Amino acid sequence: MRNISVRHDVPYYSQWESADLVPDLLSGRTKAEDDPSWRTSGADTAEEYAFWSWRVCGMACLRMALEHWDLKPPNLLTLAREFLDAGAYVRREDGVDGLIYAPFAEYAAQRWDIEAEVHGTLAIEEIPGHLEDGRLVMLSVHPSIREPDGTPPGRGGHLVLAVGCTPDHLLIHNPSGLPGVSQRFAEVPWQALPRFFAQRGVTLGLSGR
Template identity: 60%
Template structure:
């Protein structure tokens, strides 16, 4: 990727939890998400509702970042989650949640927010620099261990991050479940190791259709 110029979009950051500094403790199990003191900012009706949804809304965190970048504001995570459920981008089950489902999500993002949004079940890493250079932000499916650049994740995909920049050597991401001081904002993922985590699919977002 060395032939591509470096570019970094000034995208605001959101974790998928209300308190970005508490992400390591929540993920490790040292702290229950329900004990996050900032849970009311999420728009949830109770700490328990917040805790259930916060583990599942990496895609909503990515959308919030994109909306604030292009439109200057965004609703609460719970408000967006409710709209995504209504749009079919999330499907509630008795034991969990299916989603983010790309095609209905992209249709929702275009209809509701006036964005360009394209579901890309096939999105090669080699396409990423050109799309970012064209002003797009990319929701990419990666394994959550990308936050620590673990050498051997058990699989690819399962978590969404937002691609916000590129250099010749790195992809720059905002990771909703990243750790403060290293893997949350503008986290650098070497192109040489991206394939360990990246499932080759995602959603391309743009300011205009």
């Protein structure tokens, strides 16, 4: 791993409006439709919010990047609807397929004039260079990365935003991270990352930089 230390001052967004409720939401003690802040998501109903809140980790990552670049991001459900129309999500009767990277990257670049590049294969060793060059990296990881000491049953299935690194750790903003533990600038040891990382993702950067 390259001897790089960089940290981008990126604001944090959870995929739920009440980030402090994440432990209760994950455990089932609280239902997403009971999130008292659901209206700020842009959802028309609490049920619509509950459906999408489990599926918009990619939208939360994009919101963080857009806010970082002062591009005034829409709220979560507005983004989800836009990307649904763009083909980055496919709604099924019992769920959603996505985030589908190619239409996501194409629409994000068109909509905000940012550079969005899909990496069907992304080596861990490449991530520090992207961060050093000013890009942010959406990574496909197993959602249990919120507790990186564990052993996940697989890789991928959840998106986090890489916002920095040190020679020892990757720093991520995790839309479903635990408050005070693994939401903001969460440290994931490089040696632990391969257990969670599916070696694919999307790099985001400002055009012309």
